[in-house]
């Protein structure tokens with residue numbers, strides 16, 4: 001795979017690492033600074049439905065944006081020499097890459113995906129830096145190429161995948177799911193279960209599509 005193909009492949013498959021796979025590590029997954037349980041709160045524990053007037057909606061979305069997300073991580077695609085037997089490795093948050101797994105294997109090369117907890121600890125543009133981080137996780141691999149983007153450093157992003165900060169779900173989730181008239185908000189950011197993952201984008205899309213269908217259904 002050429003570098004261009006690797007980048008295109010990575011872009012097409014961004015999100016291919018399933019949330020559940022990461023989630024499955026439970027308490028040992030110290031990679032992200034995840035601070036909330038992703039299981040939705042029982043209905044009885046949800047706050048009373050917050051006001052849904054224009055000012056309240058605006059305040060909620062602006063506040064969520066200003067607070068930014070809790071995660072500070074990086075994701076990196078790694079091309080390593082040769083056919084690497086499949087593996088899935090975890091380490092502590094003290095490692096620049098703390099989740100590493102094989103994704104695509106060929107006879108002459110293997111593409112792996114890695115996640116780091118702190119973007120300042122890994123220069124994802126440096127093959128040498130990624131090689132050192134990979135060595136700590138899985139010695140014996142030769143890193144040929146890397147493809148990544150440090151979204152935390154990007155002035156147009158300044159953030160990365162969504163991980164709620166403590167209290168945000170309890171305070172705002174119900175309100176963030178409210179439509180504004182005929183405008184509905186489907187986003188991984190306001191998903192009930194898999195917020196921060198592609199699964200959450202799908203979940204919220206289904207939720208809002210059902211609401212719209214119900215609103216358009218003939219009365220009676």
Ligand SMILES: Cc1cc2nc3c(=O)[nH]c(=O)nc-3n(C[C@H](O)[C@H](O)[C@H](O)COP(=O)(O)OP(=O)(O)OC[C@H]3O[C@@H](n4cnc5c(N)ncnc54)[C@H](O)[C@@H]3O)c2cc1C
Nearest residue numbers: 015016017018019075160161187188189196197198199201
């Ligand atoms: C580095 C990184 C790695 C990730 N890795 C994984 C992973 O391995 N597995 C996983 O499941 N998830 C992963 N995620 C999370 C996943 O990518 C997101 O949860 C998912 O893409 C969110 O989908 P969405 O449709 O809610 O929002 P988005 O994909 O963000 O789509 C929103 C769209 O709206 C557009 N937009 C914004 N404002 C406006 C406007 N005013 N007018 C018009 N358009 C607008 C944006 O340009 C964007 O195209 C990762 C995220 C990042 C940042």
